[in-house]
Structures are given as structure tokens and as C-alpha cells.
Amino acid sequence: MAFSLFRKREDTFDYVIERTCRNCGQVFQGRFCNRCGERVIDREDRSFSKMAESILNAFTFLEGKFWRSFKMMLVSPGQLSANIRDGVQVPYMKLVGLFFVANFFYFLFPAFDSYNSTLYTQMNSLTLGNHSMRVTQVVEEHLRQKNISFEEFAREYTDKSTNLSKLFIVVLVFALAFVLFVLNFSRGNYFFEHVLFAFEFYSFQLLFIAVALANAFRLIVSGMATIGWNLAFLLSDSVFSTVTFAVLSYFVYRGLRSFFGQKC
Numbered sequence: 001m002a003f004s005l006f007r008k009r010e011d012t013f014d015y016v017i018e019r020t021c022r023n024c025g026q027v028f029q030g031r032f033c034n035r036c037g038e039r040v041i042d043r044e045d046r047s048f049s050k051m052a053e054s055i056l057n058a059f060t061f062l063e064g065k066f067w068r069s070f071k072m073m074l075v076s077p078g079q080l081s082a083n084i085r086d087g088v089q090v091p092y093m094k095l096v097g098l099f100f101v102a103n104f105f106y107f108l109f110p111a112f113d114s115y116n117s118t119l120y121t122q123m124n125s126l127t128l129g130n131h132s133m134r135v136t137q138v139v140e141e142h143l144r145q146k147n148i149s150f151e152e153f154a155r156e157y158t159d160k161s162t163n164l165s166k167l168f169i170v171v172l173v174f175a176l177a178f179v180l181f182v183l184n185f186s187r188g189n190y191f192f193e194h195v196l197f198a199f200e201f202y203s204f205q206l207l208f209i210a211v212a213l214a215n216a217f218r219l220i221v222s223g224m225a226t227i228g229w230n231l232a233f234l235l236s237d238s239v240f241s242t243v244t245f246a247v248l249s250y251f252v253y254r255g256l257r258s259f260f261g262q263k264c
Helices: 048-075 079-085 095-108 119-124 128-146 150-183 191-225 237-261
Strands: 018-020 027-029
Touching: 048 079, 048 095, 048 191, 079 095, 079 191, 079 237, 095 150, 095 191, 128 150, 150 191, 191 237
Parallel strands: none
Antiparallel strands: 018 027
């Protein structure tokens, strides 16, 4: 049922008069063309109230699909992509759309810079395998060769890394799909089916891990700090990476069982 904050007005549209469709040229009666389905736009449709009502309807429609899809990923990993693969698509958001919504929230609420590491993080916080030490050496050598200041290089790095990180996440989707396709080649599944699961996996990873869980950890640490409890270790790379690995391992295990177990 459409959502409306506005009082329902009397329908004054003339359903009898013949009109010519502006899209296909068909002569028809009523509000919609009987050939192509194009809708007749009248004066009332251009009013502010009608525009606001349309926006609210679209938002509540998509909001319902979004929460239904997100809940499905949480409760039953792999079921969302399995349902969409099997033709049950109307109740849910398209997985591509869900993935880009997840990207939007990730860059809007960046608790951690997992896919968009700042130059400071690269040079100071990634101690595993002496990564930060090597990055610092590369940066210092680059500054000497180009004869530019660190501040100038930092701005250039930030601009490029932000754009590349968005592309990188998309590449990861198809990389995961390819790996799954190779590992499950004997099952005879199409590559497209693995792309669906990969979109669900990274949508879950971005929405639940990188946005919801990461920001929840930050809120807990901040809240406990106000009463004198130091829980900053929860935000350390070792702790959060361990939690992330455990959650994603569970998602993959359950997800692949659901996805391939229901293949007809």
C-alpha cells in the first residue's frame, strides 16, 4: 500500500478522452498507454505535494526491501542470493543495488579504513610483515625523486586512493566469484550464480562488519571510556581482525551450504 502524508484528493482525471502516447504514438483512453505502458502526466503530477509523495513512496518501498534483504543475510547467509537465483526476486533488493548501498554506507560511516587506508595508516599502523616500514621507505624515496613535499603527496594519495578503493571493491566481487567458480566447476553452476553470492558476501561484509559492527565497537569503547573503563583493545587490528575472520568464516560456511544445497 502506498504511503501518503497528504489528504486524498478527488480524482479529476478524464478517463474518456482519447490521447496520443508521446512515447509510441498509440491512441488510447485512460491514464496509461495500452501499448507501451507510458503514463499520462497531468498538471497535478507537477505539484510539489505530488513530488514529495512520490519520493516518500519510493523511499518506504526501497526501505522495506533493504531491511528484508539485510535481515535475510544475517539470519540465513546465502539464502538471499539463492532466492534471487531461483527467481524469488520481488521481496528483495537487487543484489547489485544492495552492494552499492553497502558501499555508500561504508564510505559515509568509515569506522575503519579497510578498503581505503589513509597514508598515515599505511605508514604507521600496518605492522604485520613490516608493511608500514616498507611503505615508509617507498614514500621517502618517491618524495626525493619527485622533489615534492609530504603534504602535497598526501593530498595526491588521498584523492587517488578514494577513487581506486571503490573500483577495488568491485574487482574483489568478481575475483571471489571467479575463485568460487573454479572451486565448484564440477557442480556445473554458471559464473553468474557465483557473482550473485559474491555480491551478497561483500554486501554483508560492508554493511555488517565494516559499518554496523565496527561502529558498534567504537560506540562501546567511547561509552565505557566515560565511566573509566579502557576497552580500546577492541579496536586493535588483532582483535577486530580475529572477530571479522570468525564472522566471515561462519558466513561463508553457512552461505555456501545454503547456496549450493538448494540448487535444483
